[in-house]
Amino acid sequence: xRLFSRLALTVAACMAAGTVSAAEVNVYSARKDHLIKPVLxxxxxxxxxxxxxxxxxxxxLLERLKSEGKDSPxxxxxxxxxxxxxxxxxxxxxxxxxxxxxxxxxxxxYHDPQGYWYGLSARARVIxxxxxxxxxxxxxxxxxxxxxxWKGRICVRSSSSTYNQSLLGGLIAVMGPEKAEAWAKGIxxxxxxxxxxxxxxxxxxxxxxxxxxxxxxxxxxxxxxxxDKADEKAAAAKVGLFFPNQxxxxxxxxxxxxxxxxxxxxKAEAVKLLxxxxxxxxxxxxxEANNEFPVLPSAKMSPTVAAxxxxxxxxxNVAMLGENASQAVRIFDxxxxx
Amino acid sequence: MPTYPHKTNGFKAPLPWLAAVVxxxxxxxxxxxxxxxNLLVPSGGIWGHLAATxxxxxxxxxxxxxxxxxxxxxxxxxGTAWLVTMCRFPFSRxxxxxxxxxxxxxxxxxxxxxxxxxxxxxxxxxxxxxxxxWTSARDYWFPEIRSLGGAVTVMVMVLYPYVYILxxxxxxxxxxxxxxxxxxxxxxxxxxFSQVALPLARPAVMAGIALALMxxxxxxxxxxxxAVDTFTTGIYRTWLGMGQxxxxxxxxxxxxxxxxxxxxxxxxxxGGAKSHHTTSRYRRLPRIPLPGWRGGLALAFSLLPVLLGFxxxxxxxxxxxxxxxxxxxxxxxxxxxxxxxxxxxxxxxxAAVAVAVVLAYAQRLHPRPLIRLAVRVASLGYAVPGxxxxxxxxxxxxxxxxxxxxxxxxxxGASPGLLLTGTIFALVYAYLVRxxxxxxxxxxxxxxxxxxxxxxxxRTLGCGTVSALRRVHLPIIKGxxxxxxxxxxxxxxxxxxxxxxxxxxxxxxxxxxxxxxASDERLADAGAPALAIVLVGLVPVLLLSRAIAKSRPGEPx
Numbered sequence: 001x002r003l004f005s006r007l008a009l010t011v012a013a014c015m016a017a018g019t020v021s022a023a024e025v026n027v028y029s030a031r032k033d034h035l036i037k038p039v040l041x042x043x044x045x046x047x048x049x050x051x052x053x054x055x056x057x058x059x060x061l062l063e064r065l066k067s068e069g070k071d072s073p074x075x076x077x078x079x080x081x082x083x084x085x086x087x088x089x090x091x092x093x094x095x096x097x098x099x100x101x102x103x104x105x106x107x108x109x110y111h112d113p114q115g116y117w118y119g120l121s122a123r124a125r126v127i128x129x130x131x132x133x134x135x136x137x138x139x140x141x142x143x144x145x146x147x148x149x150w151k152g153r154i155c156v157r158s159s160s161s162t163y164n165q166s167l168l169g170g171l172i173a174v175m176g177p178e179k180a181e182a183w184a185k186g187i188x189x190x191x192x193x194x195x196x197x198x199x200x201x202x203x204x205x206x207x208x209x210x211x212x213x214x215x216x217x218x219x220x221x222x223x224x225x226x227x228d229k230a231d232e233k234a235a236a237a238k239v240g241l242f243f244p245n246q247x248x249x250x251x252x253x254x255x256x257x258x259x260x261x262x263x264x265x266x267k268a269e270a271v272k273l274l275x276x277x278x279x280x281x282x283x284x285x286x287x288e289a290n291n292e293f294p295v296l297p298s299a300k301m302s303p304t305v306a307a308x309x310x311x312x313x314x315x316x317n318v319a320m321l322g323e324n325a326s327q328a329v330r331i332f333d334x335x336x337x338x
Numbered sequence: 339m340p341t342y343p344h345k346t347n348g349f350k351a352p353l354p355w356l357a358a359v360v361x362x363x364x365x366x367x368x369x370x371x372x373x374x375x376n377l378l379v380p381s382g383g384i385w386g387h388l389a390a391t392x393x394x395x396x397x398x399x400x401x402x403x404x405x406x407x408x409x410x411x412x413x414x415x416x417g418t419a420w421l422v423t424m425c426r427f428p429f430s431r432x433x434x435x436x437x438x439x440x441x442x443x444x445x446x447x448x449x450x451x452x453x454x455x456x457x458x459x460x461x462x463x464x465x466x467x468x469x470x471x472w473t474s475a476r477d478y479w480f481p482e483i484r485s486l487g488g489a490v491t492v493m494v495m496v497l498y499p500y501v502y503i504l505x506x507x508x509x510x511x512x513x514x515x516x517x518x519x520x521x522x523x524x525x526x527x528x529x530x531f532s533q534v535a536l537p538l539a540r541p542a543v544m545a546g547i548a549l550a551l552m553x554x555x556x557x558x559x560x561x562x563x564x565a566v567d568t569f570t571t572g573i574y575r576t577w578l579g580m581g582q583x584x585x586x587x588x589x590x591x592x593x594x595x596x597x598x599x600x601x602x603x604x605x606x607x608x609g610g611a612k613s614h615h616t617t618s619r620y621r622r623l624p625r626i627p628l629p630g631w632r633g634g635l636a637l638a639f640s641l642l643p644v645l646l647g648f649x650x651x652x653x654x655x656x657x658x659x660x661x662x663x664x665x666x667x668x669x670x671x672x673x674x675x676x677x678x679x680x681x682x683x684x685x686x687x688x689a690a691v692a693v694a695v696v697l698a699y700a701q702r703l704h705p706r707p708l709i710r711l712a713v714r715v716a717s718l719g720y721a722v723p724g725x726x727x728x729x730x731x732x733x734x735x736x737x738x739x740x741x742x743x744x745x746x747x748x749x750x751g752a753s754p755g756l757l758l759t760g761t762i763f764a765l766v767y768a769y770l771v772r773x774x775x776x777x778x779x780x781x782x783x784x785x786x787x788x789x790x791x792x793x794x795x796x797r798t799l800g801c802g803t804v805s806a807l808r809r810v811h812l813p814i815i816k817g818x819x820x821x822x823x824x825x826x827x828x829x830x831x832x833x834x835x836x837x838x839x840x841x842x843x844x845x846x847x848x849x850x851x852x853x854x855x856a857s858d859e860r861l862a863d864a865g866a867p868a869l870a871i872v873l874v875g876l877v878p879v880l881l882l883s884r885a886i887a888k889s890r891p892g893e894p895x
Binding site for chain 1: 387388391392458459473474475476484562564565567571574575577579580581582583661725728729732733736739740743753755756759760835838839840841842843844845850854857862
């Protein structure tokens with residue numbers, strides 16, 4: 001017990017020492033360290049505000065935020081997918097932010113209508129095809145992939161991935177749950193193999209001839225095109241990128257983003273960081289480090305991304321994807337998309 | 339085997355032991371109870387949906403996995419332990435420690451390496467294509483590594499050391515006299531093994547299998563990577579995808595009850611039979627020489643797990659590390675990460691064994707059902723998937739923190755915030771909750787074999803309980819204590835979910851770095867930190883393996 005109290009005192013002393021230091025902001029982040037670090041470092045350099053970072057898986061961070069509640073040390077919560085931002089809002093751990101800078105920089109479809117969270121980089125979930133076996137003219141829409149002509153030809157990852165949950169969540173929003181379920185059933189029937197691996201694996205499987213088309217996020221393809229590994233580069237060279245539904249609603253879009261926590265003790269600093277991440281410097285870093293689409297319209301895309309050409313993205317507010325995520329999982333369970 | 343009533347032969351056990359065991363067990367059991375408490379939360383029809391759709395395949399796959407892994411580790415662990423301890427064949431002394439090497443390998447890392455090796459873009463299929471002139475996956479058939487079979491293989495290869503290490507310690511603690519008596523009474527070497535040595539080692543072997551099975555059940559990384567839907571992946575999916583942490587925790591609680599039932603079943607089947615060594619005459623183990631083809635066979639059997647569980651995956655990691663470049667791999671903050679990992683693993687290992695000794699000894703002094711139950715519940719944290727138990731740990735910790743914060747606020751007017759959550763202290767507590775089963779099973783199995791007559795003698799000669807523990811029990815079970823420290827150490831080095839979520843700001847370990855890179859589908863970059871987990875884990879494995887070998891009474895040290 002003496003040991004315990006001594007430990008507690010030491011810890012208390014450390015914490016007390018921490019609280020007197022200069023301006024800082026505490027971030028819980030689900031983005032990979034090597035993607036978010038450069039942005040945070042740039043922020044510290046520009047503002048003099050120290051950033052303390054805890055990177056972990058977003059579901060766990062969400063649980064930690066929930067259990068810590070108002071006492072949490074976190075000021076900002078950064079995720080890789082809109083579904084978790086939405087879940088955080090529903091759990092009541094995010095506080096709304098109104099900022100002229102954020103309103104100006106981030107298009108309305110990419111942030112929460114009440115300002116509970118803001119999307120900071122965008123990605124499209126699109127179709128990849130084997131250039132030697134599939135003509136781009138054979139491809140048209142997500143809906144078309146569910147028809148019999150693609151039987152045994154599609155690779156896509158497990159429905160446990162939030163990216164697939166958001167994709168189906170978007171389809172539920174635009175076509176209703178019955179049609180969305182029929183679509184998921186059609187895709188499941190057309191799979192070339194049991195869903196396995198990540199998005200890069202699906203693109204690689206198209207290159208290897210295990211399937212003719214795959215559904216994956218754009219930045220994984222960009223990562224393969226610019227990879228320093230010869231086999232990844234060679235695989236990407238055999239595969240084409242197709243933006244579906246260009247004649248109607250556009251390709252499925254999703255965002256990575258952030259929100260202020262209700263516990264934020266460094267609120268001004270946290271909002272400053274949010275604004276910084278929506279600005280020119282950070283947007284360029286997001287675009288270049290991970291081949292994502294900047295949300296700031298004036299920011300430049302990476303050359304790799306620019307080479308894919310202009311395309312039409314879906315215009316529904318991404319908040320819809322989060323709202324439909326759990327319904328999407330139930331549909332996946334029912335149609336047997338593992 | 340003579341049996342003794344498991345009582346303290348009329349000596350009164352002092353109350354402090356009782357108090358210690360109650361407090362410690364309660365602290366460690368708290369998170370488990372939090373998880374189980376979720377069973378009372380209404381699920382809103384999710385169970386009906388799960389039962390109608392995916393629950394069947396979760397259960398089916400989990401059971402197949404457990405049966406196959408259980409059989410595999412029993413065969414591999416006991417077989418190799420007996421061969422290297424009791425027989426002499428080429429390289430057998432060398433294999434004694436080499437067989438421990440796969441322990442340092444996290445299962446998920448082995449899964450990554452075999453996928454890298456055997457998938458389409460890997461060197462094996464690449465070479466096949468080059469030799470046979472095939473150009474695409476359509477031209478030939480190749481077994482799918484990402485399958486249930488692949489998951490079983492990987493898990494057996496990394497988990498058999500749990501059985502090996504405990505079975506070996508048990509064989510080493512056995513007196514040769516018992517075996518020789520059985521031989522004198524007409525038993526052949528095989529029957530001496532199966533009818534005397536194995537029953538004597540049974541608690542240890544079962545403890546090892548139980549650990550391996552719990553590890554199998556709580557594994558997420560390997561089965562997720564190999565696209566096998568088990569109970570644990572189901573928990574994550576329900577939690578993450580459906581936003582139903584309560585139902586996920588309920589699934590976790592069901593898993594826990596299942597494991598508790600398994601353990602109870604094993605104990606019940608052992609019945610009242612207790613095995614004690616009745617003699618303390620030890621001398622060097624006479625090793626049975628295995629000449630010719632029999633030696634070759636023994637060598638092949640013992641070498642296979644070392645090759646598959648260590649040499650090949652470590653080779654792949656090394657290759658990746660060189661591909662990425664040595665300075666890029668080991669530069670930067672690498673030493674800090676390794677230091678963090680080592681420190682956490684060492685502190686947690688010692689803490690877990692200290693607590694285990696107190697619990698096991700107090701249980702011996704007070705063999706009451708209630709205490710037994712408390713200790714059992716306290717060790718269930720091992721069977722629950724890491725992320726679920728991590729949440730279970732956070733709940734009481736934050737509650738304690740809050741009440742401290744409120745008290746301080748009452749005194750000073752300013753809230754100090756959460757003092758314990760997100761500190762090293764919280765992490766060590768989490769490891770204790772997660773891995774107490776490892777040290778407790780090991781210590782208990784070993785303490786159970788110290789005959790009560792020794793203790794009675796010590797007490798008659800005026801030793802108190804503490805001094806009897808220190809001067810009689812601990813020296814006898816030294817080897818097992820070291821095994822326990824080693825097991826927890828290695829587990830903590832590899833531990834991911836609790837470390838990830840409970841660590842302080844700006845604090846990384848080798849495991850969190852490996853995970854970050856691997857989960858971004860950058861396997862080659864993850865090679866260096868993964869290799870480092872293995873290398874850092876190797877040092878204590880080797881040191882302790884020597885210590886265990888020397889710990890045998892009567893062995894020259």
